[in-house]
Amino acid sequence: MKVPFEKLDKAFENRLRLQIMSVLMVNDRYDFNSLKELLDTTDGNLASHLKGLEKEEYILVHKTFLGRKPNTTYEATEKGKIAFKQHLDALEKLIKQQKSN
């Protein structure tokens, strides 16, 4: 039986990217430092995966200043939300198939 791996989104292959998208699905905006704390990761790692998602146009980046400190917040785009839902559907199908095998 053929497993529909091609339905899985390459952009979400990395666990951290999937986690970032999950957070942005349920929060309108989330800032960099809160994400870092929540996902328990490093600056560099988080930044590079955020960049990856931005390149796919799955998230929007908002740069503002709080006093003198830069404050970067992220928001999921409509395209990103649809991609995330499709990815979840694909995961669900995979599980169902593996159960019936």
Place this chain on the structure above:
Amino acid sequence: MEEKQIHDDLASIRSLMERSSKFISLSGLSGILAGIYALVGAALAYYFVYYDIPDELNPYKHFPNEFNSLKSDTPRIVTGLFYGGDRWAQTAALLIIASLVLIASLCTGIFLSIRKANRKGQPIWSNTSRLLLFNMAIPLMSGGALVLVHLFRGHYGLIAPSCLVFYGLSLVAASNFTFTDVKYLGLSEIFIGLIAACLPGYGLLFWAIGFGVLHIVYGSMMYFKYDR
């Protein structure tokens, strides 16, 4: 892709969606304690504000003493401080009691939430707790201001209903960021507040039900559901 990995992915998505958008360090125990403080406060307010009826105004003055708790020759302990049915003295007494109940409840709530957050290894000051407080503050501050206006203009009958309705609204607003039980507590508070508005003269009783009994009931429910 291994099945184990898919399951791990899904579990992590589920937990992040909840952890990032819900403040789950709220402790049921703080609800129970806030309810107890409110009942004590209501008893004190009853003693100061409802108790000091001068004999000539007491509708029950012809009844014998043992049936008449309103008669002023029943022993008093602390009434000296606010004695005389003076409106401003009573206002001050109510304000002091209400502030003490509020401060005690807030301190307990903050302390227990920090303790629970530490135990679960979660941040107490996060995006979510900020949103929770902000959304709660809007109806709470408007209600608080309105209650102060009622208090100083002598509209005592509207104080308890306003407290209950606005507190209920603030809970409903906050409930998007924490357990759904908080929403039902908020709706119950609004309901009790509206009944209180229809039945003037029983404000303190409804205040005690709303802030005392309901907090204890919902606090225990949340304690058994999430804290253990």
